[in-house]
Amino acid sequence: MTVIGRRRLLGLAAGAAVLGGAPRWAQGQPSGTAPLSALGTDPPEPGIKLRFWTTERGADRVTVIRYLLDVQAAFAGQPPVVIETVAEEDVVARLRAAHDPASRIPIPHLVNTGADTLLALDTLGLLSRDGHRVVQTLGDATFETGALAALRRPDGRLAAIPFHGWPQIVWARRDWLADSLGQPVPQTVDALRRAAHRLHDPAAGRRGIILGTTGDFYTQQCFMMIARAYGAGTVGPDGAPQLDTPAMVAALEAYADLARAAGPGALTWRARDYYLQGRAAFLVYSTFLMDDLAVPAVAQDSLTGAHFPDLDGAPFDPLLVEKTAPIATLGGAAPGAIGAFSSINGLGLTGVGDPAERLAARSLALFLFRRDAYIAWLHMAPGGMIPLVRGILETDAFMRDRLGVFRAFGRDVTRRFGAALRVPSTASTVVAEAAGRPYADPRAGLLYAERVLGRMVARVLAGETAPRAAARAAQAEARALLE
Missing domain, CATH: 3.40.190.10 (Periplasmic binding protein-like II)
Known part of the structure; x- marks a missing residue:
């Protein structure tokens, strides 16, 4: 190796x-x-x-x-x-x-x-x-x-x-999609973007989607699911970083659009509280959420008003599992690509x-x-x-x-x-036609560990720079890190 x-x-x-x-x-x-x-x-x-x-x-x-x-x-x-x-x-x-x-x-x-x-x-x-x-x-x-x-x-x-x-999952309120929009659960990034914006209703205290916005590891996990749907990866078959590709820029643009339906504030994994309290239409989160959705005692920490000023707390909803549809993979925005992490x-x-x-x-x-x-x-x-x-x-x-x-x-x-989990989609996985069979490269894992992607996303969401410029800066940072 x-x-x-x-x-x-x-x-x-x-x-x-x-x-x-x-x-x-x-x-x-x-x-x-x-x-x-x-x-x-x-x-x-x-x-x-x-x-x-x-x-x-x-x-x-x-x-x-x-x-x-x-x-x-x-x-x-x-x-x-x-x-x-x-x-x-x-x-x-x-x-x-x-x-x-x-x-x-x-x-x-x-x-x-x-x-x-x-x-x-x-x-x-x-x-x-x-x-x-x-x-x-x-x-x-x-x-x-x-x-x-x-x-x-x-x-x-x-x-x-x-x-x-x-696996990372997009948890969706199937009941809101059916009752408010008359449409099925989205299966592609574009359909998810449209649905999140249509269900985003600040006046009613409802956020369209919850995902990471601060540049932390949770942000990276959320973003990589979208990036892989566009066919973007962190390193190529030669081990060199590839963070400034057109696919990565397109993924940044899509993620920024989704984040506009997330509402204000710094959103970390803790923001799952919005979904569990019935205040968000979609939530990007791993299958670790399953017991929170199913078991009242496990969910209690997310049902209080202690973590966010605009959440007052809510009772456990025993029907939330039935109202929820998990989206395990997203149809690719690029041919053959699969959105997964x-x-x-x-x-x-x-x-x-x-x-x-x-x-x-x-x-x-x-x-x-x-x-x-x-x-x-x-x-x-x-x-x-x-x-x-x-x-x-x-x-x-x-x-x-x-x-x-x-x-x-x-x-x-x-x-x-x-x-x-059949989809090769960890932080270190290299999936490219030139690579042949998918494999893992620790250099990709290093970029993840150093939160290079997280900072790239955070700069865009904070309005500090445009997606293309953020991707170029991340590419330069990655090259210096791997030297």
Whole structure:
């Protein structure tokens, strides 16, 4: 993989936490317990203690992970796995430090974190080919294509194993579209722009759309969904930035037009409150919104008047799920382009230890793709962890999360979220005809981590500069950053 400046590369981890969230076994595999031989490997030798790093840091999630890893250790006749939680922004520096001969930090066998952080680790030579071997054992056909692209190096090898992800969604008030406009849910950028402006009614206290306007990571996520609909990308097949292309300028113009239907004020992810209080027609937000829409206790923080002066608070609307239509992808404004954005989480194998340890690490990774273990992991965050393994969305076990989130939306709607993850659309994904098969370039992730796109968008929305001039400035900034 092409090596970029190491100081710059450390910046990848700074934005990876946002990519991963604020952040299920192959089709036909029966649930329940099965011998490791059925998972494509032999049982590891007894007495091996594995170390597992994860950026899942909530106590409830760590409890679930602890349980799953203890089950696997007992099942394989091994000592308990040592779990260490690490902040995503610290993963790269900490693993580099662990490799220092004088370090007392034990090197982990597995690292569970966001795709962009895993790409950074791979570029620094801190991941082994064992992750690719596990994917070969499971088979490429096991995974959604967009998930594979998020961790595919330019040479075709996978840097790590895709695990779960979330897609960006445009949440739409289908009832307002039908009752006020007499039209279906928009499926293209142009149709979305028209509908957002027609439903924007400041006199009635209703905003046409909620999206990011401040230049933060949320702004970048919203904008990249629109940019990809225009066929715009951040870097090309040669790794050079391409932020001043006609497609990028057109995307900026479209985003600025959408923002005019968003109303005044600085809008961050917190502005989801407008949608949950019935004061916005559209909301650009990830599938992490699902439990807010479905579960009153989860939604409470967005139903107060504490966050925005023009919101007084509202009761939970139990019918909002039915009134909402999720738009997982937008029809391209350019031929063949698809408007989408996603974040992928993965498992990296470091290759530390002797052959028996490496085998044990691969066995643990395979265990986490057993259907029962996989679903248990994903149910830690219903909506925030969408399966990347094909067929899992079709199982009744997956639909029965403890909060009833997936049942509230139904299988047909939930399928759309899985379908969105088939589209190569992470911050680091390079999709170009000249590139052939989509892959991930850490230089694109670096531009995201440094918020180059966010500043470009913010300059336009603030009226500081026109889209074309903002794109040229961003291109110059990106070139300097990647030197």
